[in-house]
Each structure stands twice: as C-alpha cells, then as structure tokens.
Amino acid sequence: MTSVEPLYIVTLFLTGAFTGVISGLLGVGGGFIMFPVQYWLLQENGLHPDIAIRIALGTSLFVILLNSISVTLKYQRKKAVLWRQATLMGIFGSVASFGGSAVASYLPASVLSTTFGIVVIIGAVRTYKTPAAKETEEISTRKLSYIFAGILIGFFSGLLGIGGGVIGIPIMLIFLHFDMLKAVGTSAAVIMFTSFGGSLGYIIHGWGQPGLPPYSLGYINLLNWVLLAIPGFFAARKGADIAHIVNPEYLKHLFVLLMIYVGLEMIGIL
Template sequence: MEMTPTEPLYLCILVLTGAFTGIISGLLGVGGGFIMSPIQYWLLQETGMQPDLAIRAALGTSLFVILINAIFVTLKYHQKRAVLWKQATIMGVSGLIASFGGAAVASELSASTLSTIFGVVIILGALKTYSTPAVKEKTEIISNPVAYIFAGILIGFFSGLLGIGGGVIGIPIMLVFLHFDMRKAIGTSAAIMIFTSFGGSAGYIINGWGQTGLPSYSLGYINLLNWLLLVVPGFLAARKGADVAHLVNPEYLKHLFVLLMIYVGLEMIGVI
C-alpha cells in the first residue's frame, strides 16, 4: 500500500530524521546525508515514485538541508576556535565547483549504481578513519595549498554525487592525509560543507528542472516539503550537538562516527 507525503507516519519519520541528523551534524561535523538520503529514498519510493527519481530527489533534498545545518554548526565551532578558515576556504571553493559536477554525474546514473557507490565510499572512509588517532599533539598540519585543492575536489565531487555534505569523505582526508586532530577536522568540515552543499544543491536544481514524475513542491530534484520537515528540527538540534562535542573525548567521537558510517554503508549496498 502506497504512503502519501501528508500521512502522519511520513511526516513523523522525516521530523525525527531531521532532529537526529542535526545532532549528528553538530556532534561529528558531518552533513548527515548518509542518514537522510537512505530514509528519504525509501519514503519517496513508498509514495510510488520511480527509484531513479527517488534517489536523486533524496540526494538533492539532503544537500539543501545540509546547507542550512552547516551554517549554524560552523558558527558554533568558530566560537570555540575549531575552524581553520584558510584551509576550509581553499577546500570549500574547489569543492563547490566539483560538487556541481558530481551532481551532474549523479543525474545520469541509476539508483542501484548510486546506492552501491554511496555504500562503498562510506565504508572505506570509516575503515581508514578507525585506524587514525583522533588527537595529534605533535604533528603539524600540511601547509601545501595544492593538497587542500585536491582534497576539496575529492570532497566536493563525492558530495554532489552522493548527496552528502562531504564530512564522511572530508574528515578521513583531514585526519589521515592533512594531519588535523579530530575537533579541528570536525569544525573545518562543517565550514567546507557550506560550500559543497551549495554547489551540489544548485546542481540538483538545474539538472532536475522540468523533470517529469517529481512530487509537488519540487525545485528541480529538491523536494521543498521534505526539506522543511528535515531542516527545522535539524537546525534546532545541530546547535546542541556542537556544544556536546566539546565535552566528549575525541576518541569516542571517532568511534561513533565510524560505527554510523559502516552501518549506513552496509545498508545502502544491501548487505543489511
């Protein structure tokens, strides 16, 4: 039996998803697309939408939610001096351009291909993050701007392709290759997401403009009804998550981050 977007269950699932995503966004510096996208993908299919359209709408809408969350999470981390703005700007600008390209590629791929890529990328990032210390007291971060340009391109492309803010890609890169500690990686990741989610959102709007089969209140591949139900509770919860992050041991934050990534990655591949 098909579900409609106005049913209480549909609305409740999205509101709870938005709140949980906001907490995770503030706590771990990730956009939460790896949570929002699978849930929206399932819900949109339950309304009768074709899978290929459903996954693009899920990815595009998630990016638009992430844009709002990222702005407020970044402000919180900036107040705690955990955002490296020079590095974030370099990665963010290169990532913005690349995320637009990733969104264009996503509009040409099937749902099964996108979900498999999504799962594999997240699991690989989780495994590499697990083996990297959360706190680095003696190692200086990389200073070569070229390294940050390449990092931004990788983060941005996968952000646009997979409908994620880029934190699940960016945090492992910053920890492993750029020698950030966990808290600065989280804060800087949030700042980068402002750029990448903006570029990716624009890509999904433009590439989905005029597409038939999309639900009411759609702006390209972005569904504004879903966006509203996700972004309001997400915004309220994200600020609290950022406050809690500075009270928790960075190693615990890392382990939570890794567990979430592995679970969602396996789910998108279809293992669980």
C-alpha cells in the same frame, strides 16, 4: 505521491532532529542518514526509484546547507575552524560538487546506492586507524593538497548527496594531519561550500523533469526540506555543544560505527 500521511511527516521530522545532532557532534552533513530515509519514504509513496533517489540526494544537500551554517558558527566560537584551509577546499569543492550532481542525474539508483556504501565504508576503515588527537604533528601547509582534497570531497558530495564530511574528515585526519576537533569544525565550514554547489546542480539538472512530486524545485523537494531542516538546524547546535565535552577518541569511534552501518545498508548487506 498525491498525499502526505502523518507517518511520513513524523518520520522526516525525527530524522531531521537526529541528523542535526549527528551533524553538530561529528562535523558531517548527515546526508548518509537523511538520504536512505527519504529514498525509502519516496518509493513507499509511489515514486520511481530513479526519481526518488535523485530527490533524496538533492534534498539532503539542501538541508545540509542550513545545518552546516549552524554547526560552523558553533565551532567558530570554540576556535575549531581553520578558515584559510576551509575556504580553499570549499571553493574548489563547490565547483566539483556541481559536477558530481550532474553525473548523478544520469546514473541509475543501484549504481548510486552501491557507490555510496562503498565510499562510506572505505572512509570508516581509514578513520578507525587514525588517532583522534595529534599533539605533536603539524597540520599540512601544502596548498595543492587542500585543492585536491576539496575537489575529491566536493565531487562525492554532489554525486552522493552528502555534505562531504564522511570523506573530508578521514582526509583531514589521515593526510592533512588535523586533530579530530579541528577536522570536525573545518569540515562543517567546507560543507557550506559543497552543499551549496551540489544543491544548485540538483535544481538545474532536475528542472522540468517528468514524474517529480508536488513542491519540487528541480530534484529538491521543499516539503521534505522543511520537515528535515527546521528540527535539524536547532539540533545541530546542541550536537556541537556535546562534541566539546566528549573525548575525541569516543567521537571518532561513534563516527566510524555510524559510517559502517550506513555503508552496509546502502550496499544491501543489512
């Protein structure tokens, strides 16, 4: 990867903008969009797949950190963030995310991409079966459930370079009894924690590794980060605005379709 072509720049910029909208709309980090695009572009520019996949994972998490701050602020104004639950899940999730990034640093590309796809599809199927609106059911108050949820979300966040929303939202809907809007808002807050822990892990575990492209901070590429994060930050706010005027059931269906598509793509079926 010795030079950057205009197509590379434009592709990442548009990907960042689209990811931002999806992040704001669905309360996910958007790593399942940014990761495959970066993985493909980096390989096209001559990087070994094992290096390319780790840079794609690490950089996605670092972008997600900025996007999640933007999204959380928007949902907070609509009182759709449950901070006590988000903080509990986030603290345990950030530690688990660091651990997940360490595991990812030693696994081959094929294992990571297949694992990514399977986890996303399972989450999609379970989410589809769960109602988006829950008017009578009370949100879980069991602290242990939130601790376990945070660890699960965080580990897969670090392992797969995602904020954790594609895992966290199904958990919140199915097991913790959130409604869709509060699941989206609280997920965005949890993602701030998990993306920070995972990003730190990818920096540390990638530091000084051979074969990294220019402008790399461990397994985080700063050029990619700028191209993805700047449009994503502003687009995320627009996505959050849209989410509050859309039927929650429609949001859920969009979320499920996107998850299935990306999951099949990463497994190699599409």
